[in-house]
Amino acid sequence: MSYIIVSDATKCAGCLSCMLYCSFKFEGMFKLSASRIKVKRLVGQPTEYELMFTPECDSCGLCARYCPYEALTRQKVVIR
Amino acid sequence: MEIPGYVGNILFIDLTYGRVSKEPLDAALIRTYLGGAGINNKLAYSLIPPEADPLSPENAIIIGTGPFSGTIIPGSSELMITYKSPLNGAFPYSCGGGKFAAFLKSSGYDHVVITGRSDKPVYLKIEDENIKLHDASDLWGRDSFETTDILMQRHEPCSVIPIGPSGENLVNISVSHIDKGGTVGSGGLAAVMGSKNLKAIVVVMGTKGVTVAHPRRLRKLVDDILSRVNSYHRRPEMMLGGAMAMTSGWVPEGGIARNSSTLIPYQQDAGEIQAQIYEIHKRSRKKIACMTCPMSDKDRIDLVEHGMMIYDTAIMAERAIMTTSPAFGHSDSTSPLDRYAEALSYFDLANRYGIDRIYSFRGLADFVISLYEDGIITKEDTGMELNRELSTIIKLVKITALREGFGDVLADGPVKAARRIGKNAEKHLQNVIKGQFVAFDPRLSALGSTEFAQLTHPGRCFGVAGALGAPTYSLGWPLSEYLKQAKRCGVSEEAMGRIFTEGSFNAARLAKHAEDFFCVFNILGQCHRLYISRFYSVDVLAELYSAVTGIEVTAADLKVASERAWNIWKLLNYRAGFDRKDDEPPEIWFQPLKGVDKDYVLMDYFHNTVLTREDVEGLLDDYYEERGWDKHTSAPTPTKLRQLGLDSFARDVES
Numbered sequence: 239m240s241y242i243i244v245s246d247a248t249k250c251a252g253c254l255s256c257m258l259y260c261s262f263k264f265e266g267m268f269k270l271s272a273s274r275i276k277v278k279r280l281v282g283q284p285t286e287y288e289l290m291f292t293p294e295c296d297s298c299g300l301c302a303r304y305c306p307y308e309a310l311t312r313q314k315v316v317i318r
Numbered sequence: 319m320e321i322p323g324y325v326g327n328i329l330f331i332d333l334t335y336g337r338v339s340k341e342p343l344d345a346a347l348i349r350t351y352l353g354g355a356g357i358n359n360k361l362a363y364s365l366i367p368p369e370a371d372p373l374s375p376e377n378a379i380i381i382g383t384g385p386f387s388g389t390i391i392p393g394s395s396e397l398m399i400t401y402k403s404p405l406n407g408a409f410p411y412s413c414g415g416g417k418f419a420a421f422l423k424s425s426g427y428d429h430v431v432i433t434g435r436s437d438k439p440v441y442l443k444i445e446d447e448n449i450k451l452h453d454a455s456d457l458w459g460r461d462s463f464e465t466t467d468i469l470m471q472r473h474e475p476c477s478v479i480p481i482g483p484s485g486e487n488l489v490n491i492s493v494s495h496i497d498k499g500g501t502v503g504s505g506g507l508a509a510v511m512g513s514k515n516l517k518a519i520v521v522v523m524g525t526k527g528v529t530v531a532h533p534r535r536l537r538k539l540v541d542d543i544l545s546r547v548n549s550y551h552r553r554p555e556m557m558l559g560g561a562m563a564m565t566s567g568w569v570p571e572g573g574i575a576r577n578s579s580t581l582i583p584y585q586q587d588a589g590e591i592q593a594q595i596y597e598i599h600k601r602s603r604k605k606i607a608c609m610t611c612p613m614s615d616k617d618r619i620d621l622v623e624h625g626m627m628i629y630d631t632a633i634m635a636e637r638a639i640m641t642t643s644p645a646f647g648h649s650d651s652t653s654p655l656d657r658y659a660e661a662l663s664y665f666d667l668a669n670r671y672g673i674d675r676i677y678s679f680r681g682l683a684d685f686v687i688s689l690y691e692d693g694i695i696t697k698e699d700t701g702m703e704l705n706r707e708l709s710t711i712i713k714l715v716k717i718t719a720l721r722e723g724f725g726d727v728l729a730d731g732p733v734k735a736a737r738r739i740g741k742n743a744e745k746h747l748q749n750v751i752k753g754q755f756v757a758f759d760p761r762l763s764a765l766g767s768t769e770f771a772q773l774t775h776p777g778r779c780f781g782v783a784g785a786l787g788a789p790t791y792s793l794g795w796p797l798s799e800y801l802k803q804a805k806r807c808g809v810s811e812e813a814m815g816r817i818f819t820e821g822s823f824n825a826a827r828l829a830k831h832a833e834d835f836f837c838v839f840n841i842l843g844q845c846h847r848l849y850i851s852r853f854y855s856v857d858v859l860a861e862l863y864s865a866v867t868g869i870e871v872t873a874a875d876l877k878v879a880s881e882r883a884w885n886i887w888k889l890l891n892y893r894a895g896f897d898r899k900d901d902e903p904p905e906i907w908f909q910p911l912k913g914v915d916k917d918y919v920l921m922d923y924f925h926n927t928v929l930t931r932e933d934v935e936g937l938l939d940d941y942y943e944e945r946g947w948d949k950h951t952s953a954p955t956p957t958k959l960r961q962l963g964l965d966s967f968a969r970d971v972e973s
Binding site: 261268270279282 | 544547605606
């Protein structure tokens with residue numbers, strides 16, 4: 239079974255919990271710069287974000303599990 | 319030795335010489351004071367001379383994170399800033415959220431100490447080992463939010479503490495912001511930054527990490543907290559309305575006091591209008607969360623109909639005042655949408671100029687308007703007509719921030735302004751403690767622990783004893799609820815016996831324990847707002863601290879560390895001249911507050927007894943006794959300080 243992380247940046251409140259959990263999993267410490275999900279503020283707009291994943295992301299879904307605002311969800315990939 | 323939860327460094331910036339240095343965060347300092355307000359206070363005691371002019375290079379700005387900052391603990395975003403306040407010469411209690419604390423630790427610093435004065439406008443940028451003072455001449459004169467926007471574009475991903483024109487003009491009632499979300503430093507932090515020619519502090523997301531001693535244990539504890547957050551019955555509404563969800567149709571009891579003497583009632587349909595405004599607010603709101611916060615109490619409000627995009631927070635009581643009371647900011651508009659837009663315009667203006675509208679400006683404006691209405695001052699004194707109209711209030715904000723005309727008088731803050739006005743104005747300044755207006759008039763609510771703590775807070779008139787008695791949240795609680803809350807706050811059985819007697823409670827003794835509870839949050843870097851702190855007990859905080867740092871502590875250990883921080887806070891202020899006389903209740907508390915239908919008088923929490931000055935003096939004695947402080951001077955006793963392991967401070971007091 240494959241999964242993907244679906245993002246809805248309009249729901250993001252900018253708490254960065256996803257980045258902390260992600261780095262915790264891969265680095266064993268809270269290291270924002272090492273996170274495989276990047277919450278980027280849009281230029282000139284401190285409360286609008288872009289949610290991006292680095293190529294190393296394995297879609298484990300930890301970020302989605304701990305997103306308090308449902309900006310990230312983990313969904314099954316259905317192949318028809 | 320490296321201790322998990324800490325990144326291990328204090329950064330020192332001397333603006334006079336442009337010097338930057340780094341010192342290791344001493345393990346003994348960590349074990350004694352833990353972090354945040356604890357370490358900040360200790361540093362302030364060593365670094366800021368008690369007699370320092372707050373606007374001189376001698377004053378320091380001490381920024382502190384805690385061991386929880388930068389971790390996944392929900393609400394671990396609190397930043398503490400310590401400095402000597404130009405408003406009252408005390409050391410206040412400044413905290414704020416946003417991303418600053420987490421980003422500072424990601425750059426490798428637990429604390430930052432800024433001293434001296436730059437000879438030209440600069441902003442400080444912290445990015446790992448790359449610490450720079452940048453020319454800020456292009457930013458000088460720009461408002462707080464504009465400055466934040468520019469710096470975010472230059473240095474993203476980053477967090478910004480800017481100042482607006484009020485800080486540049488050394489306005490004593492100025493305030494700073496963090497990331498356009500919340501305020502920090504209502505005792506004039508912005509003016510202290512302005513006096514140092516420091517336009518902003520920028521911290522860039524760095525490359526360092528925060529380690530924890532017991533990751534699995536921490537995850538389990540956090541999962542448990544989050545499951546309680548998710549099942550909190552008010553959370554769904556908070557997701558829609560933010561902090562305003564707590565008071566959606568709320569109209570405060572009685573009305574708004576005119577110079578603390580007579581209540582001006584709200585308009586008849588105030589409750590209905592508030593409910594309509596709440597609906598407008600919900601549909602216009604974009605959530606803003608501080609780092610790791612699952613409650614997102616901060617707002618961006620897009621009033622599409624008015625083409626407005628406003629950032630604000632803490633607009634609960636103020637919203638009711640600005641939209642439905644003739645006492646402050648009155649306008650002829652009738653539609654709730656227009657009234658809300660007008661209120662937001664005022665909030666935005668004050669935020670951009672960097673005026674502390676909540677704790678200082680509204681009271682000060684009401685004071686001078688009352689003087690004008692009573693004919694004590696005239697247009698000759700003020701240069702303008704004073705009334706309660708929105709247009710007048712907006713003009714007053716501007717001239718105060720720019721120190722123009724009569725605004726130069728207001729900019730000094732209530733006590734100094736009254737002195738400058740002369741004409742016996744000081745006599746009419748009636749509801750002030752330590753140079754600041756009383757935030758919660760106990761005649762309107764009752765003398766609970768929050769109202770009482772306004773007297774005894776070492777450096778300002780605004781207690782933090784909310785968990786056990788914030789009037790907006792807990793008025794009318796039964797005693798059983800207080801007993802339950804006291805347990806959560808780690809009050810010992812022995813202390814319970816002193817606090818809870820004869821079917822009631824002693825507000826002063828309770829205040830001491832509520833302060834200790836909140837101070838635990840302030841030393842750990844944890845938010846203490848009601849809708850976050852409700853998920854924590856001292857026991858849970860002790861478990862979290864042990865999991866993060868590997869230093870096993872109990873709830874009692876945390877309370878001792880908290881008491882250390884509070885006692886040093888008191889000493890900082892005592893040394894700066896604040897003693898029992900500054901904790902005395904204002905005389906106006908013992909006079910009736912005249913309402914339309916009834917007079918409000920000072921009563922105990924359960925409204926059983928009218929309180930006299932002697933009663934409140936007795937409560938002050940009780941408070942000092944509970945704290946182990948001298949009843950005559952309010953100073954911490956050497957015995958108490960030694961009990962807390964603060965021997966060197968005890969020797970200072972003895973000498």
